[in-house]
Amino acid sequence: MELSKIVGKQVYIRQLQNDDFENWCKANESKEFRVMCGESKDSKPPPTEKKKGKFNKMVRQESGLCFAIIRRKDEAYLGSCRLHKLNMCDKNARLAIGLLSDYFGKGYGTDAMKCLLKFGFNELSLHRVELRVLDFNKRGISAYKKCGFKKEGVLRENAYIDGKYYDDIIMSILESEFEK
Numbered sequence: 001m002e003l004s005k006i007v008g009k010q011v012y013i014r015q016l017q018n019d020d021f022e023n024w025c026k027a028n029e030s031k032e033f034r035v036m037c038g039e040s041k042d043s044k045p046p047p048t049e050k051k052k053g054k055f056n057k058m059v060r061q062e063s064g065l066c067f068a069i070i071r072r073k074d075e076a077y078l079g080s081c082r083l084h085k086l087n088m089c090d091k092n093a094r095l096a097i098g099l100l101s102d103y104f105g106k107g108y109g110t111d112a113m114k115c116l117l118k119f120g121f122n123e124l125s126l127h128r129v130e131l132r133v134l135d136f137n138k139r140g141i142s143a144y145k146k147c148g149f150k151k152e153g154v155l156r157e158n159a160y161i162d163g164k165y166y167d168d169i170i171m172s173i174l175e176s177e178f179e180k
Ligand SMILES: CC(C)(COP(=O)(O)OP(=O)(O)OC[C@H]1O[C@@H](n2cnc3c(N)ncnc32)[C@H](O)[C@@H]1OP(=O)(O)O)[C@@H](O)C(=O)NCCC(=O)NCCS
Pocket: 032, 033, 036, 037, 079, 097, 098, 099, 100, 103, 104, 105, 106, 107, 108, 109, 110, 111, 132, 133, 134, 137, 138, 139, 140, 142, 143
């Protein structure tokens, strides 16, 4: 499926492509990124072979519909986002996003997610988009709320990281709640 380019205020999203690999790998170099994705604080970036396998699956759309996030003013690659676990019978999907650490906290993530939601609700005619986020990911939770996601549940002590259990928060947004 050819994915459209969706333009936001500061960023646009477009289909992830083969020559994004080098930039895409940079996200995993950040410890904060890895910890927010549920990895140990002692984790190391995975080896290139493993990353290549994961990336190729994303480009082939075997891990959902995957987009690169590009800054409008200079075409810088900021990160990636995707809709996965698509269920076209029930019209729902799950959202995932990750930026390169240099670009955290500048509003790019919120802008990119609004583009992705626009794609999901307008082009795929989804009814609901959900996500899971670790309860200590305060920046993520705040960005999701800014997009209109509401907290709807807690998977208690669902993640075991560095010898401790953490809650996963489930958040969702319905098509009727999205400000287009
Ligand atoms: C999560 C992520 C996509 C958010 O994108 P972002 O561009 O950094 O977020 P934004 O700048 O759009 O919004 C962040 C908001 O969190 C707020 N924030 C930051 N740290 C915070 C904290 N400790 N507590 C509460 N709010 C916080 C910011 O103030 C900002 O809100 P504001 O615009 O009202 O001031 C990005 O930070 C990222 O990729 N993080 C690492 C990977 C990750 O966590 N992925 C998601 C896994 S579920």
